[in-house]
Amino acid sequence: MTRMTFARAINAGLRKSLENDPKVILMGEDIGALGGVFRITDGLQKDFGTHRVVDTPLAESAILGTAVGLAYRGYRPVVEIQFDGFIYPAFDQIVSQVAKLHYRTQGAVRMPITIRVPFGGGIGSPEHHSESPEAYFTHTSGLRVVSVSNPQDAYTVIQQAISCDDPVLYFEPKRRYHDKGEVDEGVDPAAALPMGQARVLTQGTDVTLVAYGPLVKTALDAAAAAADEGISLEVIDLRSLAPVDYDTVVASVRRTGRLVVTHEAGQSGGLGAEVAASITERCFNHLEAAPVRITGFDIPYPYSKLEMHHLPGLDRILDGVDRALGRPNSLSGLEG
């Protein structure tokens, strides 16, 4: 076990993948000498060379499009999108090419491309640097979407994503990059909890609280605060956003009878809607209350002085827990 930051854990996972498979190539803007704007690829170009860790011109569609060509040639490109809000120029290549080539070619051409996306807010940045675009991609068949919440998962799941034969979007909660945790670098990614599975972080009996990425820590804090009031929350780190591991969530909700799901992304058409609908379908007879979504608002990401209003925090999540429990809450007395 080594204590390291979230950022360092991703770096270590990337290093491991580069060492283990000569077909792995890192591509992105400023990922070479600089090590990326968040230093996630720090030192990798120096150790693996400019053909393994490629500084690309500033063109996101081309980064993804050339990754497609490299995948055609048998490579496993790992691309870095510098910030969440910069992914849109690459949207066509991701949605129309990366996601669909395996289907289009009836399995002949594989697209083992990993797309790393630092995402989410809470860092005081201007527009385009704090977005949560995951639902665009969870809605796109052919893609796998994951988000990690702690250094150990960051280290393990990045390796699982890279070795996956399907394209994976790997969403990194950038405001947690400097959080530290214990990481076992000896872990065998093939033997670890599979990338597609959720993890129950705290056993609880009253409410199932589903979170992913940056809000997992907030959810755990909420569970600790709730415990002080005698409320037992079962926190589930979703980890895989497409597909969602419903077996794990269903098993939990069948016991607790209540669901709160939280994410930074806006509410309407978001992942929380998908989770709430699916859980309602599968657990209707076990539910004691309507599922509750505690999410960002349906607004463009706000300027930073207002971002804490937009981002679900501990208190808003607990307010949602109260709603699920039928306790007095901010919406008490409102219908629907």
Add this chain to the structure above:
Amino acid sequence: MSTDETGQGAAAAPEMAETSPAVAHRLIQLITPAGERVSHPEFDFWVKDVSDEQLCSLFEDMTVIRRIDVEATALQRQGELALWPPLLGQEAAQIGSGRSLRQDDFVFSSYRENGVAYCRGVDLTDLVRVWRGNASSGWNPYAINMATPQIIIGAQTLHATGYAMGIQYDGADAVSVAYFGDGATSEGDVNEAMVFAASFQVPVVFFCTNNHWAISEPVRLQSHIQLADRAAGFGIPSLRVDGNDVLAVMAVTRLALDRARRGGGPTFIEAVSYRMGPHTTADDPTRYRDANELEDWAAKDPISRVAALLERKGLLTADFQQHVRDQADAVAHRMRKGCTTMPDPEPMDVFRHVYSTPNSWLDRQQEHYARYLASFGEPAGAATQEGAR
């Protein structure tokens, strides 16, 4: 109407003189529309090995793919195909370049390069599979080293460039070739592809067939300079060739391939041709283009000029012509038969190959749909849970 005839390339206003307007390329031509072989100081070299026999073979290829095109159009009219994108008029551009490639080169094309696919050895039935609605890709790209034809305009140029990066990393001397049209040159992807290709000096050839029309939009809407001149801005050498001259197309393609193999980086080729037919069988060009223009280009037909050249050489014998006709008919017959006897896909195939690994969302939908189909008392198709991946 070609871009040089409209004078666009020389239209720089006086006050713009200091910005050095693009210099119009001379059109590279080795066979005139009248079928006269004209010598070229630079490009004769690249086709000096092309024998009379090979010239006959190029004539045959062009005739066969025109026949394929006619047959596929007929199949569409008869309801056997949903759609077909004709290549009529572009035979020389496709055969001249396609026959220059090596087996280990890799092609990334648009949907109109059926002649290139023919050169790559595509199974004839595979040519119409997509257009019949039986698949999203007619063939396994690795079987003929040609990617699934791209429908998103210009997207494949990036794939070609990425593939060329892979060739470079592998230390191989293969070349990646991107085929696209004049309309595509306006797309960001094509421009980004040229940036990447130039920056990394990768072995890629950008083969732009300027057929003058992007559905209803004329090339002058895409560019006020010759398309070949655009490459200079990226630091990519370019060639402007008579795209209806199979020999000249072969010469410039060979030069570009050779440069790429020797580490010389990308080349941009503008093959000036004309889309004699509609954009697809669903299009109606009479709504937007002048019949006179069609007539002008009919006089520059790629096949007639080679026929005239063969005639001059005494090679266009009755026997040879009969052989070519028979060959074209046989190919068309095989394609038609393959098309009309193609088995329909099974219902559960709809789920196949979305992922290469198990996916709980899709597995559930597949299971539910199988039950739904079974509720009618009919078999749900051959696909099993396992097979559907």
